[in-house]
Amino acid sequence: MDPLDRAQVLLLCDLCQRAAVQSHCELCQINLCKACVGEHLSDSYKRHNIVLYKHRTSTSSYPKCSNHLEKYCELSCEKCDIHVCSSCISSGKHHGHKIKDILRTPRSKKEYLRKDLKEFEQRLYPTYKKIARDLNLEKNKVEKHYKKLLSAVDIQEEDWYRQIKFIVKQQKSDIHEMKRKHLASLNEEEREVENKILQIKLCRFYLINELDSDDALLTSDYIYRNSEFRVLPHKLNILYPNFYPHQINTEQFYQMFGFLSSLSITTEEHGYTMKTLEAASFPPIKPLLDEPELITTIDTGYDCLYSVSCFSDEEIWTCGEDKLIKLYELQGNLLRSIKAKSACDIAVTWKGELVYTDYMKRTVNIVENDQIQEVIRLQGWTPYKIFCTSSGDLLVTMIKDYFEQSKVVRFFQSTEIQTIQFDLDGKPLYSSKHYIKDICENRNLDICVADYEARAVVVVNQIGKLRFKYSGPPSTTKGSFYPRGIATDSQSQILTADCYNNCIHILDQDGQFLRYIDNYVLNDPCGLCVDTIDNLFVAELRGGKVQKIRYLK
Template sequence: MATTSDEQAAGQHYLVCGIQDCQKNGQFYCNDCHQPMCEQCKEEHRKSPNNKNHNIVLYRQRKHRLPTEKCKLHPTKNVDIFCRECNTPLCLKCFLGKEHKGHEFDDLEDIYAEKYALWQGEFSKIQKYFLPTSEDLKIDIKEDVKEIKKIIETIRTSMKDEAESLKNLVDEVTSEKIEHTHTMEKSLLQMLKSQETTYNDYIKYLGKMSEKFQEYLSTTNQKLLSSKILKLKTIPETSKPVPPVFTPGQFNRDDVAKLLGRLNIPNTEPEKRKIHPMEAVSTPMKFTEKQMEQGKEKSDMKPTLSLSSSVTKVREYSVPDVNNAFHVSADKSGRLWVSDIKGNLVQTDLQGNLLQKIKTSGGGEGYHTATQDGGLIYTDKDEKKIYRITPDRIITEFIKTGDWTPLSVHSSRINGDLLVGMITDEEAKVTRYNKAGKEIQNIQRDNQGQGLYSLPHYITENINGDICTSDWNKRAVVVVNKSGQHRFSYTGQGSVFCPYGICTDVLGHILVCDTDSKTVHLLDQDGGFLSVILSSQQGIEHPHAVCVDDENNLYVGQLNNKVTVYKYLE
């Protein structure tokens, strides 16, 4: 990430006082001299009569220096005056010329500083309100998309069920009618069978009568004359059956559509999406040193924390049953969880006494995190699961991550959500789970569709909701806002940057271990490099893990089994 000229001049260690050969931390800034100053040099600077009206502020509240720009008419002169009448910037030579005689002028640096503050304020609004709010609305829309799809699918299912019900009813009625045709057919056929039997009997009768007539015809005349006269029965009468007639039902498509219900959108006014009003978002107020001193005199106000001019070692102790301290988590009770590269995860008190030990498949990652209730959550890479330990030491399976291997995990101090950095053979992402373990957000790509992560092996959250990830393969600290929008990537101060453990503090600082330079870097909330807060000068040899507890103590784990505690805020 690009740094200002003042920060570059300060070098990699910290922002150095700009007074002569002073090498102390330049936490103050003289807006008139445009120099960073330590507290001692600031006091000396104010003692000089020439500097009594100089405006001295905290470094982060400094007035930004006017960029150097040469005059177009006088290329050897710098532009630093603004003519109100002509609405144009001028150099000193233009100012002294006849063309602008009698005009009113302003200091161009004051105008620039004012404009810079306005631009910074607008930029801050974009970053802190407009972008996150818009991203939240996008998430709201995505949820609506899911809900609409769910509702429409339910309607489709209901339609199919209703149609199926109608089909079943049609089939049932049709079966009954067809069964009735069989009954009618049977009755008619029985009637015809009876008629056939009648004629069969009559034909038999005629056969017998034929035989008698032939017998009579073959007898003598005397016998024929004395025989009885035979009379034939008449042909039986029968009736032709009346066949049934089918009358088709009188219905059309609309009739069927009515039977199957109606689909429409209610005549209801759509509810407008709720856009939360913007709170006061602006650049930091420009307090003068006098105002700061007056503020300190107010006894009813709680002192505000700030960076100390030096880092103080508080204590150091060895952690039992670990070979190295690759990750450190401090819980509310002051106890400490420490893990090494071989999957040993132990809990100790502040004297280094072993309280409990767990064997996992974790390694050189930030795979455990203390929770708000005093418990712990840790990942298991081999099983692709996340486990939870309650304050009374009960271990339960919490989340299964499917095809994704969970590497790093962080329990939010803002809302208790769980942030998990995870990978597959091809991809990497950060997933957010709520307290119940339900997946609610996946962060994987930037606005251009490029992958944000490669190996997110340490993860944390800042006070503004930013998700800060230490990515070994990217050689960067990747920071996105709470909506997953990429804010910045910090790539160190040297040619090689190897980020490991990462944490944040109550002031929004980001602290990250650089295993290449064997130092701990301190960044501001927007990724600006502030200082190398820990190096070999403070006795640090191989820092791999950092953690800040509720008392603002900084814990540093190294490539041995030692954890060292420092104070850097006051």
């Protein structure tokens, strides 16, 4: 007997949610009452196949019942939160429970998915990201504090050296051991938090894909994990040791030299607080200047300058044909240089670490304390352009061997979590015959690529769906559009360097042309970046100069 015929199982129309179900659209997988059939058929943009509910034949969309193997689970018990078949209903175990069509359940679950996704994006992920940032700052504090301790011991050692050399060595050893234990505790918690962040990001992308998917069965099997991430890790309460020097006393030099207080590491269950959900904040509106202003010029000394990236509002990293990556003050003073034989592009992480692509070794590398560490190594693909997103991911453009294909890959640390290569029709999003494809992320999380060979800026949303392509303004007196560098600002405006026409195009976030920056001579503009207060830095390919430009009021 059909479940609809049982009094305790009243299925309501999916449209009006008031009248009993009489019909079913097999193509739309929706249940209808008699009054709503006409309304459903009025949607002429879709095909429909209306049958009596009891004559529906789409059982292949339902899962098999685990208790009655010959039956399909066409229904879902909301109270028990399980799928049930007609025999399960007949058993009486679900008498009085609210029963729904299983294919209706995903539609209601979508709201829960949206709520979970909102919590992931606005609460869980920012909270764990802040914890990770705090741990990193704490590690820096550890370095400074223990360096101060060692310095205090060294000063005391200068006076006592001949008599207490053994004691000095012993106490230094104690300090290093305390530091090791201290860092080990922080590293352990940091690994736990980073693992949680990875899980959250994977869950987040799963939720995005589920919301975008029409696979009702897959959505109905969604497992809620938010409660797992709401339980924050215990926070370490650390009482730093200190060094207390004594005046020299030759008779009691061992006791009088000084002592270290103990290193105390405890955990605090509610030490971290969860970020509250709140409305998104928007930056103040900054209109474009009538005439952009050239603020300063930095001569980097490169014959060919590829890219520029802001380390801070006062310092910039530069990368070019030279075998050095250089850090400059805006006054033009060289602060640091990193030897990188085949660096192609650079970026700066939210921690302030330098990352770069090495096209000869096919690697992505990070620089920590002037030490180069390999993060990603590719096989069959060569990485070229790179960008660090607001969430800490790395976006990398890459070309397959022999220039057969190109794609954008998102990495979390060294884990590949997203590939963007084709549109919905299976056609390549990006050209493959040239490696120049600069990349950045917009404030609205769009991914923007300046595709030199395609003569277009290609913009996709955060899940990789094409939003638009920009190939230049509708009418122009300038020559062909060849975009190289690309950047975005606090207004979600897109800026791209038009190298052949020696100008910068400014677009809004939907790809509408706003204006050029071309009121003075740019010499083959190439790399672009924008600092935190929306100053534009333009790396000139020929001549090796970086121009700092103000273009917003």
